[in-house]
Amino acid sequence: MDEPKVTGTKPKMSTTRKILLILGFLSTLAAIALITVAVTQNQPLRKNIKYGIVLDAGSSHTNLYVYEWPAEKENDTGVVQQVEVCKVEGPGISGYSQTTEKAGPSLVQCLRQAEEVIPAEQHQETPVYLGATAGMRLLRLENKDAADKVLSSVEKTLRSAPFSFQGARIISGQEEGAYGWITINYLLGNFKQSGWKKFLHSLKSISETSGALDLGGASTQITFVPDEISPESPQNLLYFRLYGKDYQVYTHSFLCYGKDQALQQKLAWDLQSAENSSLFDPCFHQGYQRTISMSNFFKNPCTSIEEKQFPFSQLHIEGEGNYEKCRRNIQILFNKTNCPYSSCSFNGIYLPPLQGDFGAFSAFYFVMNFLNLTSDVPFTLDEVASAIQKFCARPWHEVKLQYHQIKEKYLSEYCFSGAYILSLLENGYEFTTENWQRIHFLGKIGSSDAGWTLGYMLNLTNMIPAEEPPAPPLSYSSYVGLMVLCSLVLVSVILLAWLLFHKPKCLQKGIV
Ligand SMILES: Nc1nc2c(ncn2[C@@H]2O[C@H](COP(=O)(O)OP(=O)(O)OP(=O)(O)O)[C@@H](O)[C@H]2O)c(=O)[nH]1
């Protein structure tokens, strides 16, 4: 039989194959064009940054915060961040009660710093707010005229800065608690409800937020979403609708229970049993001495209820360094005898059962951080108490030598502050060994300080919408990723089709 002749000339490509080849080529080109267009067309526009300034005029000092956020995303959660903090030199604005005209000028240096951080062309449109807290609340109680003059002086200075002045006022304890709660939950991303979390929430109608514990110099706040809302004490309840979800929040601010005023209260109590101008104090280190002037001691609204006449003008305090005795001493500040509600914290103030995790900031953090009690692995309540007890037992000369770089005012009071924090949390709010580890001591979340200022600004600039803003179904990166994937699938399909129509010999061999 004659073998078929193998000729040396290539077989001519059929018209169908030619068309397929051209189609394949064109599809590859189309896929490349598709990806290029997707990537370039949807590139986020050059960031248009906005700024806002909030001054936290606290009892111990004033802090100026500068925040920034991308203009086109201002209603999204978690986009505002702190870019600068400036600590104002000198005392808090309430410390200018005798020289009220100096309160405003004390802020100038920090305002200059803000001018450097914010581009000059945006100064005019940048809002500036000042909120004063417990120090000014106390001054208003003690001397309303002085408090008004301090606020006028501060307003004059802020109006003369190149920013857009939006107000300088004393905020209420309720606002302070609520804005602190908003700040930490905004920064922790707890208002963001996406994907499975949103689905889970809609099923169980739960809202997992973190409670907020703020310890200042003159007041302290506790704010959280309780399990059950009881209408017993409506003045402690707040209602928010944020990003399409309702929140019923419990809050209370204890004036005079910030750590500086708590110490004043404790001394006022100690003085009741003082026999002469010398007082032993178990909350200071052994060997530590301090003299306090009696002339203005009882003018303070936090101590005035204990007012008594003394035949001396100076009180000499000598440290004993005894933690247990110090705790017993502090206990007197928390009156647990009378509760007109189903449950109370202290002094007859309603407190629903504690619920969920808590973020504890300001002095809760400063003190616990100094005592090395804020590590990621949480300490037990017993471990914390034992660390504070050991610290209190150290003689002052030794402590001073080891921490010579720390301001004496802060260093000398860490023993008292540690004991006070435990008393407030354990005796006041009744945290137990079981739920102690639900308290997380935090100074910053990301680049932003935990505190009420961010929540205040978000609220006043209407940056937290009641309803969830309509969001594109896909993020930019998911969109580009999907485009690339689709294009790759398209190219592969075309390649496969081409291979099937134009089977190379090697692929044909095994096929019957
Ligand atoms: N150790 C330490 N203590 C600090 C620091 N900053 C402030 N404090 C002290 O911690 C306490 C609370 O400080 P803040 O949270 O700033 O209190 P505040 O805002 O001035 O006071 P309120 O008006 O009651 O909120 C005060 O006794 C301050 O003196 C710090 O950096 N380190």
Ligand SMILES: [Ca+2]
């Ligand atoms: Ca404060």
